[in-house]
Amino acid sequence: MSNTLEDWVPAELLRDRGLIDGVWTAADTGAEFEVTNPASGEVLARVPDMGAPETSVAIEAAERAQRLWAARTASERAEVLFRWRDLVLENQDALARLLTLEQGKPFAEARGEIGYAASFLRFYGEEARRIRGETIPSASADTRIVVLRQPIGVAACITPWNFPAAMITRKAAPAIAAGCAVVMKPAELTPLSALALAALAERAGMPAGVLNIVTGGPQAIGAELCASPAVRALSFTGSTDVGRLLSAQCAPTVKKLSLELGGNAPFIVFDDADLDAAVEGAVLSKYRHSGQTCVCTNRFLVQDGIYDAFTERFTSRVAQLTVGNGMLDGVQVGPLIDDRALGKVQAHVADALDNGAKLLTGGEHLGGTFYAPTVLGEATTGMRLATEETFGPVAALFRFGEEAEAIQLANDTEYGLGGYFYTRDIGRVWRVAEQLETGMVGINSAMLSVEIAPFGGVKQSGIGREGSHHGIDEFVELKYLAFGGIQ
Numbered sequence: 001m002s003n004t005l006e007d008w009v010p011a012e013l014l015r016d017r018g019l020i021d022g023v024w025t026a027a028d029t030g031a032e033f034e035v036t037n038p039a040s041g042e043v044l045a046r047v048p049d050m051g052a053p054e055t056s057v058a059i060e061a062a063e064r065a066q067r068l069w070a071a072r073t074a075s076e077r078a079e080v081l082f083r084w085r086d087l088v089l090e091n092q093d094a095l096a097r098l099l100t101l102e103q104g105k106p107f108a109e110a111r112g113e114i115g116y117a118a119s120f121l122r123f124y125g126e127e128a129r130r131i132r133g134e135t136i137p138s139a140s141a142d143t144r145i146v147v148l149r150q151p152i153g154v155a156a157c158i159t160p161w162n163f164p165a166a167m168i169t170r171k172a173a174p175a176i177a178a179g180c181a182v183v184m185k186p187a188e189l190t191p192l193s194a195l196a197l198a199a200l201a202e203r204a205g206m207p208a209g210v211l212n213i214v215t216g217g218p219q220a221i222g223a224e225l226c227a228s229p230a231v232r233a234l235s236f237t238g239s240t241d242v243g244r245l246l247s248a249q250c251a252p253t254v255k256k257l258s259l260e261l262g263g264n265a266p267f268i269v270f271d272d273a274d275l276d277a278a279v280e281g282a283v284l285s286k287y288r289h290s291g292q293t294c295v296c297t298n299r300f301l302v303q304d305g306i307y308d309a310f311t312e313r314f315t316s317r318v319a320q321l322t323v324g325n326g327m328l329d330g331v332q333v334g335p336l337i338d339d340r341a342l343g344k345v346q347a348h349v350a351d352a353l354d355n356g357a358k359l360l361t362g363g364e365h366l367g368g369t370f371y372a373p374t375v376l377g378e379a380t381t382g383m384r385l386a387t388e389e390t391f392g393p394v395a396a397l398f399r400f401g402e403e404a405e406a407i408q409l410a411n412d413t414e415y416g417l418g419g420y421f422y423t424r425d426i427g428r429v430w431r432v433a434e435q436l437e438t439g440m441v442g443i444n445s446a447m448l449s450v451e452i453a454p455f456g457g458v459k460q461s462g463i464g465r466e467g468s469h470h471g472i473d474e475f476v477e478l479k480y481l482a483f484g485g486i487q
């Protein structure tokens with residue numbers, strides 16, 4: 001099977017330059033880095049290895065463009081987002097092939113991600129016209145109070161490799177709808193989807209400088225974005241460690257921060273759960289994208305009375321999953337993104353087995369960065385996978401007795417992004433939903449990702465929300481106007 005990009009993706013979407021001020025640009029030094037296919041190790045493309053100087057030029061371009069962009073009407077900004085969305089959907093298959101090639105997820109999932117990416121363009125195109133201010137009843141007869149919601153200015157966005165398309169639009173669309181300009185740094189492992197989306201944005205009529213893409217090493221680009229006083233907001237999705245570092249780097253210039261960080265999602269199965277639904281939800285929430293999403297379940301907490309039945313059914317479903325190159329029909333689980341990710345998965349499994357977990361299926365490295373979908377029974381809290389995000393296709397099953405114990409175990413983590421539970425008891429639904437310390441809770445449901453709902457975490461899983469009308473708040477400032485002397 002050919003994995004050559006040109007065989008799969010139209011030339012218009014294949015960009016090997018960054019986008020700065022509307023110009024497709026090489027690195028000042030001419031340096032490039034390679035983008036490889038995680039399923040085969042083949043080099044797909046070379047893109048510019050930019051650093052601080054190019055980032056600084058992009059910030060200046062964004063600053064100029066932002067003033068003009070903010071002066072456009074909300075409808076005009078919306079129209080550009082709607083045209084961009086139409087173009088993304090017209091190119092859905094090609095973008096999905098590009099995504100699978102650079103990132104590895106199965107084509108059907110990649111196609112779903114492109115649809116998800118497009119949904120943010122539509123939603124925030126619609127929201128552009130609803131960025132409403134307010135009036136507040138004033139304290140005296142001769143004064144009035146009005147609150148404006150104004151674009152914050154230049155927004156820096158740093159995105160991860162696990163959603164190379166959807167994280168671009170989930171950040172860029174609300175920023176652009178609000179009248180901000182964006183300097184985007186995609187992950188080095190997956191810059192091609194970001195560049196293809198930018199090519200479509202350009203075709204949709206995005207003015208030069210409103211959306212800039214800077215490719216290259218994270219330290220230099222990140223430090224420049226954080227240090228620049230012109231950058232007023234930073235939106236980041238990635239690991240908690242890098243989120244902490246960026247927070248510290250942004251402190252001197254006091255930026256508005258939106259951080260979507262790591263998770264350690266619990267998935268609780270109570271004795272009274274609908275077993276079929278719980279098993280289907282468990283497979284979806286664990287093995288979607290080979291377990292490499294921040295809301296993938298990290299810990300299954302299963303009540304004593306249903307533990308054996310759940311374990312048997314779940315394990316037999318997992319053993320049937322098809323692993324392989326995501327470009328092949330029928331593949332459900334693709335490769336891990338790189339050797340580092342594979343190493344972490346192997347270390348977590350080895351540690352769990354050393355500490356008494358039972359291997360129920362999988363547990364094998366299948367060559368390259370492919371790892372067999374794995375289920376481990378009798379997991380306990382001393383194991384690494386109880387406290388660290390595995391980010392791979394490994395399900396760890398913990399037993400519990402009482403509801404209170406499940407809640408205590410679920411909340412026993414520094415993270416608080418997603419959580420799930422299955423029960424048919426309406427009283428328990430409310431008790432558990434209210435007590436879980438997470439920003440999102442799936443109740444008899446394993447899917448949280450949708451553009452109309454606020455996605456984000458509590459505790460060390462982050463700050464702020466993406467998606468929904470709340471997503472706009474990350475890119476606007478309130479300005480209070482006090483009117484006096486009114487007769």
Ligand SMILES: NC(=O)C1=CN([C@@H]2O[C@H](COP(=O)(O)OP(=O)(O)OC[C@H]3O[C@@H](n4cnc5c(N)ncnc54)[C@H](OP(=O)(O)O)[C@@H]3O)[C@@H](O)[C@H]2O)C=CC1
Binds near residue numbers: 158216219222260
């Ligand atoms: N919340 C989530 O959705 C995600 C969580 N993770 C978690 O993080 C672990 C490690 O994944 P990893 O890819 O290393 O995640 P990182 O946090 O390192 O990477 C995410 C993004 O941050 C960039 N970045 C990295 N270091 C810096 C820096 N010093 N300054 C500015 N930007 C920086 C990366 O750039 P570059 O790619 O160029 O290095 C990438 O664009 C995973 O195993 C998983 O547990 C990972 C990805 C997403």
Ligand SMILES: O=C(O)CCCC(=O)O
Binds near residue numbers: 163294295
């Ligand atoms: O995993 C992530 O990086 C966040 C996006 C997950 C989603 O929207 O489903």
